[in-house]
Amino acid sequence: MRHPILLAALLLLLAACTTATVPDKDADEPSGARWQPRPGLAWQWQLSGRIDTSVDVPVYDIDGFDQPEATVTALHREDRKVICYLSTGAWEDWRPDAGKFPKSVLGRGNGWEGERWLDIRRTDVLEPLMAARVDMCREKGFDAVEPDNMDGYRNRTGFPLKAADQLRYNRLIAKLAHDRGLAVGLKNDLDQIPELVDDFDFAVNEQCAQYDECADLLPFIAAGKAVFHVEYELPTGRFCAESRSLKLSSMLKKYELGVWRRAC
Template identity: 45%
Template sequence: MRIRLRPRAVRLRRALAAGAVLVLLVPAYGCRVDVTAPGAPTPWPPASARHWQWQWQVTGRLDTDVDADVFLLDPVRTTTAETSVLRARDRRLVCQVYVGSVVPDDPDASRFPAGVLGAAGRRPQSRWLDVRRWDALEPALADRFRLCRGKGFGAVALADADAYLHRSGFPVSFDDQLLFNRRLARLARSLSLSPGLMNDVPQVAALAPDFDFAVNEECVRLGQCAKLLPFVDAGKPVFHVEYTGSTADFCVTTVGYGFASARKQRTLDAWRETCPLL
């Protein structure tokens, strides 16, 4: 025979159960490190801008034990279990998102219409996207950002955000790219993600106010480091990497500028050599 509880008894039982859950959870949360919550944009305190150590890994098995404050990772390869481990150690997680190109193996490749696919891009088999077609690109790019947020990232670094510098197959102008990149920064913020500009050095002066940090490859080799100073002057971090040369040589320049610098292999596996902090 089933015994039916009166509504008051049911409410009391639910209240007691909820109270028991809170009793169990509050001490646990009280003992955890105060890290940025999933879906909250990563903060970059200006006072710390010159003191970050960072790691950029998008190939090989992720080494979560690397002594770094900031990790730049691939959103598809990285698992929520890995981001949970890093977040529990108070690491800041940046998601590398390709916003200006697509490859056939991308899980969302079919979402980009044929009309927005241009010439061969930087990556093998990749195609540049027509960044003038915001209406066609925004839905898929927004979901790329949402994937980052869902996996526990608090920031996004925009890769291939410089189609105007390449033979993309489209007449993309300097101003077209500026508009596209600013739209992406606003989109990231609307999804509670901190936006970062990757490379695109000629537009740094114009875009530094729109972005929270910069990621740069080889500014020493290319003689472009001084052009990144608008980020430094604004108290925003610059995460820099060189693939050739000795840290004993290029660190003098980049640490002097206030960058977080490291030497990496072009494969961007776990190996790195860091520059000393100021």
């Protein structure tokens, strides 16, 4: 026979636990854990010009070097999550830490002025440099990191990079973010999504509709993880219907990634 006092105490404890674990309807991550963006979240991606903090979306993706802590704080006041854009697979000659990269890790240009692919096999050199960059994101108060140029092995980098090199490096970048309590997104690198979906908290993709590749991103959606997607050349009428059906967070942007956007 159960003791009535013990039974009452257990019922009270159960009620307290249930009340404490009911999630807020607006929350998009578990309490006490790093941010876990869910499919369908609207976003703004602005890497050039003065940041317009008035766009009514829950997620902003902005440049980690160019934007000060004050911008991140201002966005947080409006209940926005903020992603820190960093180039982790390519060197940029205008960054304040550019002189810390030895010439031996600098490869071919990647098609953008002032940028060169990095030899991602040289983690002895790159890990401390990238750790310092992620530290900067954390210190400014960002919620997540968007590491760019994460598919060098599929490009003419000047180095004999293999798929295994890319997997190892991408997982290293994810670990650097997670060790600092930050979420991290997989940028493009579609072919390695099956191997990397568990290591990343969301995906960022450019032009999957133009190249008929959006279905490749579905492992993220199936895992309950957001896919932040942009097109540059297709009108919204050519991709928004598919994006909505796939639960992608899609919009049309211009290549300079300024304020202008046209969301699905």
